[in-house]
Amino acid sequence: MKMIDLYVYSATRHLPEDAREDIARELESNITDMLPEDATEEDVREVLEKLGDPANLAAEYSGKKKYLVGPDLYDSYISVLKLVTGLVAIVLAFIALIGSIINPPLESGFPKAFVDVAVDMSVGVFQGVMQSIVWVTLIFAVLERVGVNEGKLPYVKKKWTVDELMDLQVKDKRKISRGETIFTMFFTMMFAALLITKPQMIGWYSVGGNDTIHIEPLLNVQRLQIYIPVMLMFVAVSLGILVWKYIAMHWNSALAAVNAVYNLGICILLYCMMQDTALFNGSFLSKVAELLKMPASQIMEQVNIQKTIFALIFIGFCIWDSISGFVKSKK
Amino acid sequence: MESINDLVNSLIVELRRGTLVLSVLSQLQKPEYGYSLVQKLEKKNAAIEAGTLYPLLRRLEKQELLSSEWDTTESRPRKFYVLSEKGKQVYQLLKSEWKSLSNQLEVLLMEDEDNEND
Numbered sequence: 001m002k003m004i005d006l007y008v009y010s011a012t013r014h015l016p017e018d019a020r021e022d023i024a025r026e027l028e029s030n031i032t033d034m035l036p037e038d039a040t041e042e043d044v045r046e047v048l049e050k051l052g053d054p055a056n057l058a059a060e061y062s063g064k065k066k067y068l069v070g071p072d073l074y075d076s077y078i079s080v081l082k083l084v085t086g087l088v089a090i091v092l093a094f095i096a097l098i099g100s101i102i103n104p105p106l107e108s109g110f111p112k113a114f115v116d117v118a119v120d121m122s123v124g125v126f127q128g129v130m131q132s133i134v135w136v137t138l139i140f141a142v143l144e145r146v147g148v149n150e151g152k153l154p155y156v157k158k159k160w161t162v163d164e165l166m167d168l169q170v171k172d173k174r175k176i177s178r179g180e181t182i183f184t185m186f187f188t189m190m191f192a193a194l195l196i197t198k199p200q201m202i203g204w205y206s207v208g209g210n211d212t213i214h215i216e217p218l219l220n221v222q223r224l225q226i227y228i229p230v231m232l233m234f235v236a237v238s239l240g241i242l243v244w245k246y247i248a249m250h251w252n253s254a255l256a257a258v259n260a261v262y263n264l265g266i267c268i269l270l271y272c273m274m275q276d277t278a279l280f281n282g283s284f285l286s287k288v289a290e291l292l293k294m295p296a297s298q299i300m301e302q303v304n305i306q307k308t309i310f311a312l313i314f315i316g317f318c319i320w321d322s323i324s325g326f327v328k329s330k331k
Numbered sequence: 332m333e334s335i336n337d338l339v340n341s342l343i344v345e346l347r348r349g350t351l352v353l354s355v356l357s358q359l360q361k362p363e364y365g366y367s368l369v370q371k372l373e374k375k376n377a378a379i380e381a382g383t384l385y386p387l388l389r390r391l392e393k394q395e396l397l398s399s400e401w402d403t404t405e406s407r408p409r410k411f412y413v414l415s416e417k418g419k420q421v422y423q424l425l426k427s428e429w430k431s432l433s434n435q436l437e438v439l440l441m442e443d444e445d446n447e448n449d
Contacts, residue, residue: 019389022410023389025408025410026365026385026389026410027385029364029365029407029408029409029410030364030365030366030381030385032407033364033365033366033367033407033409034366034369034381050380050381050382051381051382052380052382056382057382057385057386060382060383060386060387061386061389063386063390
């Protein structure tokens, strides 16, 4: 009887706990019914093979979706996948190129340096594209499971009526331009890639002796590391929202609400980073002070003013963006 | 020829899949347990794979078309399923739908035979 126990176990072990025991009991009783009196091992074998692969049985019992992205979302999935991988490839190639222009591997001689740059670039682009495939697929698998296309979520999909055709003109006011979304996506990726992989490239560029370019980074690269996980999370959420905009093509209340929450979050993150004096590179400040011929005491004051102005503009923009989302969704 | 056979087989599977629920509901006016239902359907030449039927019974129960009860009075406990009130209604509706469908199809297929005979 050990074979039956194993079969039942393997057909039920991945099922939800509340149903598992009852299904196991029923399956076992069904199997026993299918066997003749005084069943031999051969009989058991036959019956179990007739029932087939326990994995299939388990899938039938659980009734869960056996696909990542269904036919309703498939078209959007493919178009977003092409868009995102394309953008990622361009962004990463661009960053690698800038990196090698500013910091050329001159010491290794011309042909080899060229090959090095090309190899670095291809490897970076390949890894980035792979990563983006994973993330896009993950986002779509989640969308599929929360039922974006089954009318389970409010605002997302309603039954189509002819009124929608009449609404087209009204809807134009709610339209989210795809060009704008792609543009924002491109710069989000560019900025994130720069900040996360090459923060030392954001800084004060000056030509030093023997025509080499010297960069004095704005940020303390080591200190920045602690913000990287949070920033990655923000980038992921932001790209998620952009993908949503790209598919939905029109503002709706849910999208506007998520957008506002995201804006609030990023303002809080910015505030924390601004308050963190250790995040800014001291030598950058002295460099600026030197260039502006300003005493070091005054430069701090100036920097604080600049920071405040930047923060105010940023927060102002976020508030405007959040409100405009809501206003457009109500049109 | 092989590919035609494959195609026909998969189409037959699809055709039969649509009739599964109706066949099961029709046989559950009185309580049955998993294997007794398998045998009953087999006897009436409407066999359904045990591996398909057992999960289907649970699914129909979840949709409240069937109600179930464990019978522990026998030597071996068995789970019996029977049509619920909702199940009876659904069965009647499906049954009349099936009848009209099969009449429609009959007309279509007859028409075709007439043409062939011309």
